[in-house]
Amino acid sequence: MKTITGLFDDYNDASSAVSALEAAGIPSTDISIVSNNADDGHVSNQSGTATGAESGAGLGAVVGGAGGLLTGLGIMAIPGVGPVVAAGWLAATAVGAVAGAVAGGAAGGLIGALTDSGVSEEDAHLYAEGIRRGGSLVTARVDDAFATEAEAILKGLNWVDPVERRAAYNEQGWTEFDDTLDPYAPDQIDQERKRYRSPANL
Template structure:
């Protein structure tokens, strides 16, 4: 299946993009996240929706013994599942990263052995051009997060349209900021 990957300045922007993809409710359209150490703080968090206001709040995950009881009363969004399965892996060309969703399985499972063996093959499989690897690495270092969406070809138009409406970072802007040594906007 094809994969489209976009960069976001922070976790919140990436999760808004994930929610928009999930709102499509199309079969086999699967978002995943990829980032650096900044994602570690989100690993043990869950998202709860206030029943009165509908506002989403990040809550520290309780100890495993109490997690089941606490989760029963919580209305948890699907994007919280991406964080629950957060794994830390090394991707050739990007280095150590945190990944959630289908990426964890793809990069650590049987297919992961093949991906990890080809230095930039893993990047291509994620929809990342080899020449952009340094942009991703630097964005992750600065707390940015990538959203990779795997989808059946039949849904390409819908996925592209949703991702075009998100506040993804422009790769040319990121490249100029990196070359100038300034933080991206």
């Protein structure tokens, strides 16, 4: 098995990637999504939705989705990132690794879950920072023979090139994800997305 990972600036692209992976035959149990929810956009129309924000780790109630994995989105809080919606094995692994942990645990759990699945620590920090800045992370565990096709699916749906994004972050003085920093506010996330959006999509 190999872990294929894609960071997306836009939740809709990440959602499309999940659906495309499912359509290609990857079981929902082998796909995961973690998406920044600083603007409450994923739950604004939900009533009575519980969250795991109080503990800083636990997944909350189902918040809905189109089908498959996306029907199981829950809410959690990650120190340094803030509220996210998440579903799948990566989210469950991250939360399970830090059940009852103090602040900082969920972030460590996310990075730890990524590295334990074969993602380099350098990339794990980049992905956590990408989520902090408003992004969405999709991961899939696939057979080695299907890895190239799964990666092509993610690339074809506007994934963020990790080498280019790391270089852009480094130019701003960034070195690694720091869970002691304040989460990005919605207006900061909007500016961040505009920074990387292609002129054709403005």
